[in-house]
Amino acid sequence: MVEHILDLPVEKQIFYAVLGFSWTVYLWEAYLSYRQRRTYRSTTSVPQELWKIMDSETFEKSRLYQLDKSNFSFWSGLYSETEGTLILLLGGIPFLWDVAGSVMTRVGFGSEYEITQSLLFLTLATLFSAFTGLPWSVYNTFVIEEKHGFNQQTLGFFFKDAVKKFIVTQCILLPVTSLLLYIIKIGGDYFFIYAWLFTLAVSLVLVTIYADYIAPLFDKFAPLPEGELKADIESMSKSISFPLTKVYVVEGSKRSSHSNAYFYGFFKNKRIVLFDTLLEDYSPLNKSGEPHPEQQEREDTSNESKATPKNKKQGCNNSEILAVLGHELGHWKLGHMVKNIVISQMNSFLCFSLFAVLIGRKELFVAFGFNDSQPTLIGLMIIFQFIFSPYNELLSFCLTVLSRRFEFQADAFARGMGKASELCSALIKLNKDNLGFPVADWLFSMWHYSHPPLLERLRALGSIKQD
Known part of the structure; x- marks a missing residue:
């Protein structure tokens, strides 16, 4: 078989090598997922190490949730790989390029307008991808996430959001692509340097404006109300010289009951964003009585999302929120963000050079x-x-290993601030609220988990003794 392929023209060798590697990666991922599904099926009782912190009901819910997600991932991945293979075998890429060219010809543009044809091709390709991926996204949101109590969207809100995301993406993607292509065209022998500098500038601008101008198009951001939590966050930030300017709460509960927190900004203009689902006293998901007034108003006026959650979530108390932020601030203090940017840009420069x-x-x-x-x-x-x-797969694995190392370091930073017990408590609550499964196959975990599994983090924080 190999000798037969080597006898083919170099163009065919390249094509079949790409196709073969793609399926090799898919089969490797499918094998890893099989190992993890086997773990979900066989681990039906709470591990002894977790008896004191996880009840059997939550453990079973998380097991079934992750099993459903894994099964969905298998079928969606098989579809995606099959679709990609058929596109390559049937010449889908040149066909779509010719369609874009035909449209250009009909409106009076010739082949010299390559950038315009490229933008039309890109629009058609993203439309195709959006339509073929839509059924999978609907199923994931309204079957799997709904079944396990996470989805907070109606179909109307979902489709309106999808259209808005597509439009915003095109408004960013098309101008950036056209400028990049123009730079490559006129850049001469050193175009790769100018192209790299351009993508660097674009990435920095997007990171700077995302939370202020792009994210609010989809979710409501509000300043964290004055009070003990805000004062403690500001005090903790000041204690490590973190240049905090604002603290926001994002209304994530109108989409999902999953929770998160992050910070953004450059130089002396840092902002912290907390999801309302992270706060035990803020999100309507954490209220057993009347729904949040703003969410009730959405129900009455636009019916865009559900006013009453299926499952009440714990959320974190103020001391646990501070511990979580201590972890996030640890990433900043230890220079993880800068290191990631440097690695990303070194990789970008290498790729443009090649x-x-x-x-x-x-x-x-x-x-x-x-x-x-x-x-x-x-x-x-x-x-x-x-x-x-092949290079991208290797790089992805290396970055996963590095990310896991950074997570342990950030946990250790929070522990150094005297917040180990609060961080452990927060991790346990968040694992329960998000139905994270605490047991992982070692090979699946090594390849995929950019964040260490719960048990490993608790052991490193000293909450659970190593056997």
Whole structure:
């Protein structure tokens, strides 16, 4: 079989190598998922280490939730891999490029308007992806998440949100892509440096404006009310010289009862964002009586999301919130954000440099059905998505390992602030609220978990003794 492939033209060798590696990765991921599903099925009782912190009812709920998610992931992954294979085998990429070209011709534009044709191609491709992915997204939200008490959306809200996301994405993606293609076209021999600097500038701008201008298009952000929690957050930030300017609460409960917290901003302008589902006294999901007034108003006026949650969530008390933020601030104090940015940009520069070497290779285009033209956008797709796929898989694994190391370091930072017990308590509550399963297959965990499993974190914090 291998000898037969080696006898083929180099274009065919490239094509089949890409296809073969894609299926190799899929089969590896399927094997890892099988191992983890086997863990879900076989671990039916609470491990002895968790007897004091997890009841059997919560353990069973989390087991069934994660089993449903894993089964869904298997079928959606199989569909995605099959779809991608058929697109390559049937020449879907050149076909869509020709469709875009035909539309251009009808409106009076010739082949010299490559950037315009590229944007039309990109729009058609994202539309296709949105439509084929929509049934899976609907099933995940309204069957799996609904079944396990997480979904807070109605169908109307879901589809309105999907359309809004598509429009906002296109408003960002198309101008950025057109400028990138223009830079590559006019950049000369050193275009890869200018392209890298451009993507660096775009990423920094997006990170800066996301929470202030983009995220509020989808979720409501409100300042955290004055009180003990806000005063304690400001005091803790000041104690480690974190340049905090604002603390927001985002109304995540209108979508899902999952919880989160993060900070953003550069230099002396840092903001902290807390999901309302994280706070035990703030979110309507944590109220057993009347729904939150703002959520009731949405119910009365637009019926965009559900006013009454299925399951009451614990959330975290003030001391636990501070412990969680101590962990997040640990990432900042230890320079994890800067390190991640440096690694990302080094990788970006390397990829653009290699792209500059490979973009002139006609056989890469011929391998994917482009015999008569070499569009820059198609070159970016082929090289970054297909040719670099082995490197991308290796890099992804290395970043997962590094992320897990950073998480342990951030936990240790919070412990150094005297918040170990509160962080343990918060991790247990969040694991329960999000139905996280505390037992993981070692190989699945090593490959996929950017955050250490609950048991490992509790052991590292000294809450659970190592056997």
